[in-house]
Amino acid sequence: MTTPDDHRSTTATGTHASARRGGEDGGEEEPPFGPGSQFRGFLDDPRWALAVIRATVLEAAHPQVGAALMESSTFVAHPWRRLRNTLTSLQRMFGTDDHTREREAARLNRLHARLHGTDPRDRPYDAMDPAVRAWVVATLFESTVTMCRLSGQPLEQKVMERLYREFQAFLAAIEGHADHLPRTLDEFWPYYDRVVAEELENTEAMRIILYKLFDHLPAPPLLHGFPALWATGRAVAGPVAGAITVASLPEPFRRRAGLPEIAGVQTLMQSAYLAAGLARFLPEGWIRAENILDMLTLSPDSDDPRARTITALRDRMKRAGALVRLITPLPPEPEPTPGGEAQRSVREFFAEVLDQTGDGYLDWPDLAAMARELSSRLDLDEPEETRLYTAYADWWRELQSALDADGDGRVSAHEYATAVPSLAGPALIRVAEVLFDATDKNGDQTIDADEYRTLFRTAFHRDATGAAGTYGRSAFVSDFLSFMSGRRRTTPYDPLLADA
Structure with a gap:
């Protein structure tokens, strides 16, 4: 025991003032x-x-x-x-x-x-x-x-x-x-x-x-x-x-x-x-x-x-x-679904994507966790990070207004499943826009392979529209909204927001 x-x-004895000043034998x-x-x-x-x-x-x-x-x-x-x-x-x-x-x-x-x-x-x-x-x-x-x-x-x-x-x-x-x-x-x-x-x-x-x-x-x-x-x-x-x-x-x-x-x-x-x-x-x-x-x-x-x-x-x-x-x-x-695109049920989507903290409810800490993860991936400075948090806060207010039926300040899995809302409202579109701007480091209105890897920590393997090797704003926003409302598993966002 x-x-x-x-x-x-x-062997611990005495104080360590000399050790703080330098290394062994007084060296640097x-x-x-x-x-x-x-x-x-x-x-x-x-x-x-x-x-x-x-x-x-x-x-x-x-x-x-x-x-x-x-x-x-x-x-x-x-x-x-x-x-x-x-x-x-x-x-x-x-x-x-x-x-x-x-x-x-x-x-x-x-x-x-x-x-x-x-x-x-x-x-x-x-x-x-x-x-x-x-x-x-x-x-x-x-x-x-x-x-x-x-x-x-x-x-x-x-x-x-x-x-x-x-x-x-x-x-x-x-x-x-x-x-x-x-x-x-x-x-x-x-x-x-x-x-x-x-x-x-x-x-x-x-x-x-x-x-x-x-x-x-x-x-x-x-x-x-x-x-x-x-x-x-x-x-x-x-x-x-x-x-x-x-x-x-x-x-x-x-x-x-x-x-x-x-x-x-x-x-x-x-x-x-x-x-x-x-x-x-x-x-x-x-x-x-x-x-x-x-x-x-x-x-x-x-x-x-x-x-x-x-x-x-x-x-x-x-x-x-x-x-x-x-x-x-x-x-x-x-068994895999035809075409290889597995679909989540409403409750699975709630548990795997929306409920980031795993407490069975959707509230601000869950969306703040998404903003925190994205900010960390992109190593954002304070102004960009604040914009992303603000966009998520606006989305939370929109969700709370639409889904919080009992007024307890959070959305339960049952409330979410009962409403089965379309999440692609104006606030979520704003989240996608801000995320695109934060990812597009050079401001050329496209995401290149390096910027893509920074966000998703994976290779650039999608079939991008437009010039080869680039990912335009509209395609990015469309993919983000598809993931958040279409509940498909086969997108780069799964390892980012759904997987552990």
């Missing part, structure tokens, strides 16, 4: 960002997949973060998207380009400024609270340290000190200062233990991530069309992942939150971290986080060369899926 001090290095230390960054090397470490889930649970256990996640986050409904966006943001922040880092910090601040309100117990939450932002950074640092310890490769003291300074610099890049993180590593551990002991709670958001995330986890595009295979793997992986994460949490918090102690799980947890650590010895291209996420999200219909690999894997999975259906009572996989 772990003790509260297990995450510390046994590597800058906190760029290729020499200690943390940047962990982004492609397979162990970090376990660490980031653990950090997310500790974040969600903070009442303010938990409330923000429940009110506005798409983590439950779109985990793959959230994982990719987190990775992209960290790559921008820890990269070599100062301008990119400043833009990303400004984007994160605009995003967080929109996340505030009150929780079910009427306690205020605000994603811009400096203490809360410091806690989020603290969980990333501590989970990285714990990741190394659990995998049998604890960080040396000087490496840990340097890593801590990098996370302080990360917070300062966003917040303007790192005053809400302790000044030294020695001071960090009492701070961490105090927050764990006094502020964390068994929040609903934390319970969902631990126990329910896998229950409704949508299949990545690679596994679309294989519900039996995905359901079987999900049923096994979900409880195991939850148990491993619980076992890795600080023991004082496990006791306070009443999280179960299961015999043998500590050994299973350490084995999982050790196995992930061994994966680091695979060829570099196999374990790059970006490559793995591309394989999970790249559409097989794309003309990206990697799509051929996905197609080959899907062919093999079809054979595996056929075997699973022979030996399990799971329902058969649906």
